[in-house]
Amino acid sequence: MIYDYLFKITGSEIISGVIQSLLPLLFFILPFALFAVWLERKVSAHMQDRLGPMRVGYHGALQTIADIIKLIQKEDIVPKETDKPLFNIAPVLVFAGSYAAFAAIPFSSVFIGSTIDLGLLFIIAVSGLVVAGILMAGWASNNKYSLLGAMRSAAQIISYEIPTILVILSIVMITGTLNLHTLSEMQTAYFWNWMIFGGPGSGLDKIIFIPLMLLAFLIIYLSTLAEVNRTPFDIPEAESELVAGYHTEYSGMKFAMFFLAEYANMFAVSAIVSALFFGGYQSPFGYIGNYIGLQWLVPIEQFFWFTAKGVFFVFVQMWLRWTLPRLRVDQLMAVCWKYLIPLSFVNLIIIGLITVL
Amino acid sequence: MNIYDAIFYLFAVVTGLSAFFVVTTRNIVYAAFFLLFTFFGVAGIYVLLGADFIAIVQLIIYVGGILILLLFGVMLTNKITSVQIKTGTLQIVPAAVGVGLFAGFLIAVLTYTEWKTVDTALPLTTTEFLGVMLLQEYLVVFELLGILLLIALIGAASIARR
Structure with missing residues (x-):
């Protein structure tokens, strides 16, 4: 298990617990949301016989990142x-x-x-x-x-x-x-x-x-x-x-x-x-x-x-x-x-x- | 201090503070939302005591059900119809006497009861044991409670229909 491994490295229950609970957020939810928002726009576009985002990156793959930068600003x-x-x-x-x-x-x-x-x-x-x-x-x-x-x-x-x-x-x-x-x-x-x-x-x-x-x-x-x-x-x-x-x-x-x-x-x-x-x-x-x-x-x-x-x-x-x-x-x-x-x-x-x- | 102590103090502070604010706040919607944190903190303390099933049932029933119903009631009456629900203080002296007496009674019970303490390891799984208890040993009580709730439901529905 990941937790035991982290515990071996850091030697602290609290630190390894915090790191483990951050893992799904950083390595899963954020990348997944980036991908899913792009996918949603592409799926909707193709179902309506459009192309969807095409300009930022290959077939608009970086569009969500651009949107997030806009939202932060x-x-x-x-x-x-x-x-x-x-x-x-x-x-x-x-x-x-x-x-x-x-x-x-x-x-x-x-x-x-x-x-x-x-x-x-x-x-x-x-x-x-x-x-x-x-x-x-x-x-x-x-x-x-x-x-x-x-x-x-x-x-x-x-x-x-x-x-x-x-x-x-x-x-x-x-x-x-x-x-x-x-x-x-x-x-x-x-x-x-x-x-x-x-x-x-x-x-x-x-x-x-x-x-x-x-x-x-x-x-x-x-x-x-x-x-x-x-x-x-x-x-x-x-x-x-x-x-x-x-x-x-x-x-x-x-x-x-x-x-x-x-x-x-x-x-x-x-x-x-x-x-x-x-x-x-x-x-x-x-x-x-x-x-x-x-x-x-x-x-x-x-x-x-x-x-x-x-x-x-x-x-x-x-x-x-x-x-x-x-x-x-x-x-x-x-x-x-x-x-x-x-x-x-x-x-x-x-x-x-x-x-x- | 290990991680369990840290978590316990976190949940204890959350429970205590939010319970205090539930009682003292003047805004009834705030009180309802503070109640959310109280329920949440209590569920956390249940987990630390090894009662994981009760903790989760607490979340499902109190946070997911009763609190939401309460919020519905408060929101629909408080802001839409613009009727101020009164949360002031009335009858301070009798209330203080009553609360003081009850607190004294509780403290007396707490100090004079001989609490049975047994040193055992925390049970890893409680669900299976609880299920067997409910559906074998206490089956009749369990089913009677179910019928009681059903009667209450039918009664509420028939009153609401009038």
């Missing part, structure tokens, strides 16, 4: 009638919530911030901080659009947490663990051991699980999509109705923090989905490092597979965003309470019965 505008302390804390709180989730995400078998026993529940729990931060931003902005956006966002995130937790519960019934590391280790070796293909078991129940798992995957993918406020569930920041929702009044680096948190969140939920259903950091075909006898290559390959799966699901999120229209508020609630929650309950009961029998 911007004046930090705080509108006059806002609630200053809350207005300034809110972006930090939102980002802290989405960053905390990275503490339990298994990047590879040697790098997990913390192999806590309740990794999955922990990620769900800290996303509560994001809701509080969004409400804080909306209220402190002293703007009706911001407040409306924040209210919608909170209602949406709280409602869609229920199907997410129910699906996680049904996975727990099969695997008996909430630890993301153990969960990934269970789906090792080849891709037919992934949960989406019925899990590591063999025999009849593996085949029965496949349709149930597909349903569970669909439910959790939709509800996590709603939890990160992406289209078709982006009513909290619906441009055509609410200007920009809860971050209408923000500019410069504070706006950039909301943006960073959104992209970090997108990866976090994709990571949960891939860890639950698609083997986490496990390779679908076994490892090159094992074949040619280089053991140190295996964690690097695992990191590659994990990132690849995560980025793929982020790409699907973007794909959906530029394909589907936005839902109405009542439709949004109807999808959650009338379809997703009953379906996930039925799924949970069937899976429970199969595991008992």
Whole structure:
């Protein structure tokens, strides 16, 4: 584990703990956000038969860096009638919530911030901080659009947490663990051991699980999509109705923090989905490092597979965003309470019965 | 001082200070947001005590559920309808007497109880044990509580419909 290695070098628990907790931010979230913003613009452009950014770097690859330099230079505008302390804390709180989730995400078998026993529940729990931060931003902005956006966002995130937790519960019934590391280790070796293909078991129940798992995957993918406020569930920041929702009044680096948190969140939920259903950091075909006898290559390959799966699901999120229209508020609630929650309950009961029998 | 001490003092200070501000601040929205930090600090202290499941449930239920509901209520009533919710002080003397008596009672309980202390290693996993306890030993109580909550829910819904 990275922590033990750092502890050997520095000899101090505090220093190695701080370094380890900074690693995902510096080496993952920031580069990923740079890449994802560029990818989002390219994906949207190509879906609309445009080219997107082309000028800065090869096919606009450095466009995001140029944008960040622009954002840093911007004046930090705080509108006059806002609630200053809350207005300034809110972006930090939102980002802290989405960053905390990275503490339990298994990047590879040697790098997990913390192999806590309740990794999955922990990620769900800290996303509560994001809701509080969004409400804080909306209220402190002293703007009706911001407040409306924040209210919608909170209602949406709280409602869609229920199907997410129910699906996680049904996975727990099969695997008996909430630890993301153990969960990934269970789906090792080849891709037919992934949960989406019925899990590591063999025999009849593996085949029965496949349709149930597909349903569970669909439910959790939709509800996590709603939890990160992406289209078709982006009513909290619906441009055509609410200007920009809860971050209408923000500019410069504070706006950039909301943006960073959104992209970090997108990866976090994709990571949960891939860890639950698609083997986490496990390779679908076994490892090159094992074949040619280089053991140190295996964690690097695992990191590659994990990132690849995560980025793929982020790409699907973007794909959906530029394909589907936005839902109405009542439709949004109807999808959650009338379809997703009953379906996930039925799924949970069937899976429970199969595991008992 | 090792890392656990540092973390403990951090969370203790966060909990204590924010709890103090919850009580003293005049702005009811600030009070609600300070409550967020109090819940968060308490969850951190639960983790240090080895009760990781309770800590996370605390975050899910109090921060993710109750606090958000509270904020909804406060925000919708406080600013939109521009009704100032009064958070002043009334009846200082009876309140002081009551609080003093209760504090004295609590301190007495704290000092005169013979606390049972057993030196054991912190349990690494609590979830499995808790699950077995809830669904085997205390199954009836657990299910009854579930029914009680359901009744409360149905009652609230039917009152809201009138």
